[in-house]
Amino acid sequence: MxxxxxxxxxxxxAVGPYSQAVKVGNLLFxxxxxxxxxxxxxxxxxxxxxxxxxxxxxxxxILEEAGxxxxxxxxxxxxxxxxxxxxxxxxxxxxxxxxxQPARSCFQVGKLPLGALLEIEVIAIVE
Numbered sequence: 001m002x003x004x005x006x007x008x009x010x011x012x013x014a015v016g017p018y019s020q021a022v023k024v025g026n027l028l029f030x031x032x033x034x035x036x037x038x039x040x041x042x043x044x045x046x047x048x049x050x051x052x053x054x055x056x057x058x059x060x061x062i063l064e065e066a067g068x069x070x071x072x073x074x075x076x077x078x079x080x081x082x083x084x085x086x087x088x089x090x091x092x093x094x095x096x097x098x099x100x101q102p103a104r105s106c107f108q109v110g111k112l113p114l115g116a117l118l119e120i121e122v123i124a125i126v127e
Contacts, residue, residue, distance in 0.1 A: 001024055001025050002024075003022050003023065003024045004022070004023040004024075005019045005021075005022060006019065006020055006021035006022065006023055006028065006062060006065050006066045007019065007020050007021075007065070008020065008061050008062055008064075008065035009038065010038060010058075010061035010064075010065070011033065011038055011058035011059075011061045011062050012033070012034070012036035012037075012038045012041070012058060013038070014031070015113070015114075018031050019031065020062050021062050021065075021066060023066055023126055026125055026126050026127065027123060027124070027125065027126065028063070028066045028068060028122075028123065028124045028125075028126050029121075029123055030059060030062050030063075030121050030122050030123075030124075031121060032077070032079065032119040032120065032121040033055045033058040033059055033062075033119065033120055033121065034055065034112060034113055034114060034116035034118070034119045035050075035051035035052070035054035035055050035058075035116055035117065035118065036054070036058075036114075037054060038058065038061075043114050043115070043116060044117075045115075045117065048082075048085040048088050048089060048117045048118065049088045049089070049091065049092055051116070051117045051118055052088070052089045052092035052093060052118060052120075053092050055118060055119070055120050056092060056093065056095075056096050056120070059120060059122055060096070063122070063124055066124075066126050067126055067127075068124050068125065068126045068127070069124075070096045070097060070124075071100065072124045072125040072126070072127070073097070073102045073122045073123070073124045074102050074103065074123055074124060074125060075102050075103045075104070075105075075122065075123040076093075076102050076103070076104045076105075076120060076121065076122045076123075077104070077105045077106075077107075077120065077121050077122075078093070078104065078105070078106040078107070078118065078119075078120050079106075079107055079108075079109045079112060079118060079119040079120070080106065080107070080108050080109070080117070080118050081108070081109065081111065081112055081115075081116070081117050081118065082108065082117070083106075083107075083108035085117065085118070086106065089118060093120075102122070
């Protein structure tokens with residue numbers, strides 16, 4: 001099986017030696033997305049709900065570039081700088097998965113890249 005690199009300008013570009021996503025067979029693996037506005041490169045800070053919305057919009061753009069969508073996501077990993085933000089992030093996250101929710105892991109971590117409030121990655125089916 002060969003791997004295919006997925007990239008879109010509708011999500012923040014990689015800030016290191018990694019890809020936005022990689023497709024292998026019918027599976028798509030995204031890199032973790034932090035709340036960077038792809039239009040101006042600025043990090044969304046302060047409001048965790050706004051940051052979560054930015055991350056989900058970036059993931060949506062990557063999924064679409066690969067030819068899939070949130071309905072095909074099978075697993076997510078959510079990293080939070082403060083686990084007390086779980087409820088607010090969950091409200092935003094839930095809008096993108098109204099039914100057949102994927103498996104999910106959620107962790108509080110010591111620090112995220114650029115001081116971000118959260119980071120989310122997904123694994124999805126591409127049909």
